[in-house]
Amino acid sequence: MTELLFYHLETRPLEAVLPVLLDKTLERGWTAVVEVGSAERLEVLDAALWTYTDDSFLPHAVATGGEDDAIQPVLLANGKNNPNTANVRFYVDRATPSAGQDYERLVYIFNGHDPDAVTEARGIWRELRETYTLTYWQQDGNGRWAKKA
Numbered sequence: 001m002t003e004l005l006f007y008h009l010e011t012r013p014l015e016a017v018l019p020v021l022l023d024k025t026l027e028r029g030w031t032a033v034v035e036v037g038s039a040e041r042l043e044v045l046d047a048a049l050w051t052y053t054d055d056s057f058l059p060h061a062v063a064t065g066g067e068d069d070a071i072q073p074v075l076l077a078n079g080k081n082n083p084n085t086a087n088v089r090f091y092v093d094r095a096t097p098s099a100g101q102d103y104e105r106l107v108y109i110f111n112g113h114d115p116d117a118v119t120e121a122r123g124i125w126r127e128l129r130e131t132y133t134l135t136y137w138q139q140d141g142n143g144r145w146a147k148k149a
Contacts, residue, residue, distance in 0.1 A: 004097060004132035006121060007109040008148075010139040014092055014109060015048040019058055021090070021107065022049070022074050026058075030087035030104065033063075033075045037093035042078050045092070049074070096124055099131045106132065112139075 009017060018034070025032045036042045042062060049058050060074035069075055069083035082089070087104045091097050094117065097106050108124065110117040125134060136149040 001133050002101065002103055002106060004106040004108065004128060004134050006125065006134065006136045007107060007145070008112045008118075008121070008136065008138040009109060010112045011141060012139060012143040014111070015045065015052070016143075017109065018045065018090070018092065019049055019052040021109075022058060022060070023056070025088050026073055031073050031075075031084050032088045032090060033077055033082055033084060033086040034090040034092060035080070035095040036076060036078050037095045039078055041093045042076055046076055049076075094120070096120070097128065099128060 007017065022032055022034070034045070036045060046062050049060050052058070058074065059072070060076060061068065061072045063069050063075050063077035063079070063081070063083060070085070072084045075084045075086065088107060089097070089101060089103045090107045090109065092109045097108055108121065110121045112118060128134065134149070135147060137145045138148050140146050
């Protein structure tokens with residue numbers, strides 16, 4: 001059964017957390033697609049992935065609908081397609097998972113300081129708990145992840 005991991009941001013922003021999670025995804029030999037809630041945020045995350053550390057490189061691209069999408073290890077998109085045949089799909093900035101997603105893992109990241117995002121995450125949990133194996137991770141005061149459910 002596909003895993004759906006909920007990541008509840010508390011102390012560190014998405015731009016700091018997402019690159020680390022994508023690095024771990026690539027270390028497993030997986031590919032990823034990151035579904036972003038808006039085109040504006042797509043540009044911001046693209047820039048953040050290029051510059052998140054001085055000494056590393058996170059290979060990625062923004063989906064264009066062209067042939068090159070298929071060869072990208074990490075693809076940023078604001079649609080539901082899976083052009084790089086990703087193993088993992090990340091949902092950020094209010095992009096939401098649904099039933100019937102064919103991935104090894106789904107990762108839903110939401111902002112704990114946004115009451116609407118928290119309410120939405122709870123609704124998604126209730127809606128998809130019978131469809132996927134769910135786990136819930138929350139940042140502690142130091143930005144480390146603690147499994148809560």
